[in-house]
Amino acid sequence: MGTQLVWFKRDLRTYDNAALTCAATLGPVMCVYIVEPSYWRCPDASQRQFDFLRECLRDLYRQLKACGVQLQVVSGEVTDVLERLHQAQSFSHLHSHQETGNGMTYLRDKAVAHWCAAQGVQWQEHCQNGVVRKLPSRDVWSDIWTQRMQQVQLNMPTLTPAAWPWPAQSWPDWESWGLPPDVAPHRQTGGRAQALQTLQSFLQERSGQYRGGISSPLSAASACSRVSPYLSWGCISMREVVQATENVLRQPGLDSWTRKGLVAFTSRLHWHCHFMQKLESEPAIEHRNMHRGYDGLRENDSNSEHFERLRTARTGWPLVDACVTMLHHTGWLNFRMRAMLVSVAAYPLWLHWKDVGQWLAGQFVDYEPGIHWSQMQMQSGTTGINTTRVYNPIKQAQDHDPQGIFVRRWLPVLRRVPDTWLFEPWKMPPSVQEQCGVVVGTDWPEPPVDLPAATRQAKALLHKRRQTPQVREGKQAVIEQHASRRGKPFSKRRPSAEPTQAIQAEWDF
Ligand SMILES: Cc1cc2nc3c(=O)[nH]c(=O)nc-3n(C[C@H](O)[C@H](O)[C@H](O)COP(=O)(O)OP(=O)(O)OC[C@H]3O[C@@H](n4cnc5c(N)ncnc54)[C@H](O)[C@@H]3O)c2cc1C
Structure with a gap:
């Protein structure tokens, strides 16, 4: 066998790494991570993720050294890098993991497959989780997941290094790409x-x-x-x-x-x-509604002022603004607060999931396209198969932050607002505003819409759409392709069984 090239993607470890283990059994190994400018220019990528990645790669470098090989980091588009590398040091096999990424990585992988076929390089894409490529039916998915999770973990392999033809490259500067800076000072640190x-x-x-x-x-x-x-x-x-x-x-x-x-x-x-x-x-759900019957629901109503208020933590709804501020600083939020943010965006602010989703994707250090886009659509009511859940940010604050500790932690300007008005400062009498030093409209923004009225209107619009024949008729196809199966395979259930019952469980915590 010839030289083996291991291409690290979102599998930044040496332990339980099928691509690395397989390469080790076939011949001398080169290991590369390719920093792709076109990926980092995508609207769902960000500097905070780039910085996290760098920490992961530092750690991976140490792990690979212990296996006897040096990690090479190269900047460039993947097919260009492969082409140049192949000319300098030919390789017979390319190993990587299957990736369920965004539209850019999907097209890039197609180009890589094409390049490998043209060069006679064998590209082996290994599974690394419970996602099944070319899944024949959702009915069998859960069993496959269980089987894979029970398999024996792969030890760190001992590798025979192949000669690397180029001098080591330095880490590319984020600034040199002219992309907006975005540092989350309190994010988690990367690495195994x-x-x-x-x-x-x-x-x-x-x-x-x-x-x-x-x-x-x-x-x-x-x-x-x-x-x-x-x-x-x-x-x-x-x-x-x-x-x-x-x-x-x-x-x-x-x-x-x-x-x-x-x-x-x-x-x-x-x-x-x-x-x-x-x-x-269905890679298209990154760009279009999971249920096409919802097409046109919000697309033509984009409101840049609403979106800007949300992104900059100036909606005037304290829990929403506290969550966005925390997200700016940490790159993480818990599930319920993510769902609440998307619900506020999708209903009272009536924003399309696509724009909000791209912004949030960049904010999350844990951005995982498959989870993210499915959740964005689910929380925005465009899957057609999930119960609509609309979170009221005032009620959420009363339930989950009754003393306002979280809100005051992230929004120091509200620290002196009395508990009675903390979650609805716009209702504060002028005398109290003066007393606590928070004048609504000056020190604190008034909400862009009346929350109950705007939410009612949004729900009515969604409800109306749900009653249309194209939504009713299209539902079954979405269930067949995407819904979780509980108990018997869906195809074997009695026709009268209500499928949304099975799906509701995806929501509930
Ligand atoms: C709009 C929206 C976008 C989201 N985007 C992402 C994303 O890009 N990446 C991501 O990992 N999670 C995402 N989630 C799911 C969830 O919010 C995060 O997984 C969770 O907050 C991560 O923190 P944790 O690891 O401490 O979670 P834990 O509660 O400790 O969960 C453990 C793991 O289970 C998985 N998980 C947990 N909740 C969910 C869920 N609802 N759906 C799918 N997997 C789940 C995650 O891998 C998580 O790391 C999103 C949720 C919403 C509502």
């Missing part, structure tokens, strides 16, 4: 060491807080596992996380909160791949 530490601290110390702690933005940062960016960038494999969790669940004497928390956590690991599978099966 951090991933393992985060997982262990969750499994051993924090999982007892999971049930009951993940919905409030006050407790979520420590009650949630926080493994999402490490799964998204592949610092740790899904199988490792699933099996490590099962090992803890087998321990005798586990208290019931921890047990329940870990069971709930495991089901979310399943959802991770379930949602990614939607994009894998």
Whole structure:
């Protein structure tokens, strides 16, 4: 066998890495990560992700060194880099993992397949999670996920290095691409060491807080596992996380909160791949409605002022603005607050999921296109198969931050506003505004719309659309392709069974 080229993508680890293990058995190995300017220019990419990636690559460099090979980082478009490299040092095989990425990486992978075929290079794309390429039917998906999660983890291989033909390159400067700066000062740090530490601290110390702690933005940062960016960038494999969790669940004497928390956590690991599978099966859902019957619902009503207010944390609804501020600083939010933000965007602000989704994707360090776009559509009511859930940001604040600790932490300007008006400052009498030093319209923005009226109107529009024949008729096809299956395969259920029952469970925490 000739030289093997391992192309790292979102699989930044040496342990349980099928691409690396397979390459090691076939011949001498070169390892490359390609920094693609056209990827980083995509509207869903950002500097905070780029910085996180750099930390992951530093760690990967150390891991590969321990296996006997140097990681090479090269800037350029993938087919150009492969072409130049092949000329300088030919290789017989290219190894990578299957990627369920955005539209750009989908087209790039097609170009890579074309290039490999033309050059006679064998491209082996390995599975790395529960997402199934060319899935014949959703009915079999869950069983495949379970089988894959039970497979034995792959040890770090010992590698024979192949000669690398170029001098080492330096890390490209974000600024040199002329892209907008975006640093999240309190984001999680990248790398496998951090991933393992985060997982262990969750499994051993924090999982007892999971049930009951993940919905409030006050407790979520420590009650949630926080493994999402490490799964998204592949610092740790899904199988490792699933099996490590099962090992803890087998321990005798586990208290019931921890047990329940870990069971709930495991089901979310399943959802991770379930949602990614939607994009894998239908890449177009990044750009168009999952249910085409919703086409035209919001597309022509874009309101740039509403969008700007949301992005800059100036909606005037304190919990919304506190969440956006936290997101700016940390690159992370818990599920409920993400869902609440999208709900506010989609209903009272009546914004299309596409624009909001691109902005949020760049904000999330854990951006995983398959989860992200499916969730964006689900929370915006365009999947046609999920119950519409509209979150009221005032009620959410009362339920999950009753003393206003979270809101005051992220919005210091509101610190002196009395509890009575904290979540609705626009209702404060002028005398109180003066007393606490927060004048609405000057120190604090008035909301752009009347929340109850705008929400009512949005719900009515959605409801009207849902009654149309094209929405009713198109629903079954979406269910067949994308809905989760519980119990019997969907095709074997009695026709009278209400399919939305099965789907509702995807929502509920
Ligand atoms: C609009 C929107 C966009 C989202 N975008 C992303 C994204 O880009 N990347 C991402 O990883 N998650 C996304 N999520 C799902 C969820 O909010 C995050 O996975 C979670 O907040 C990450 O924190 P954690 O790892 O501590 O989660 P935990 O609660 O500890 O969950 C463990 C893991 O399970 C998976 N998971 C948890 N909840 C979900 C869910 N609802 N759907 C699918 N998988 C889930 C994630 O991999 C997560 O890391 C999105 C949710 C919404 C509503």
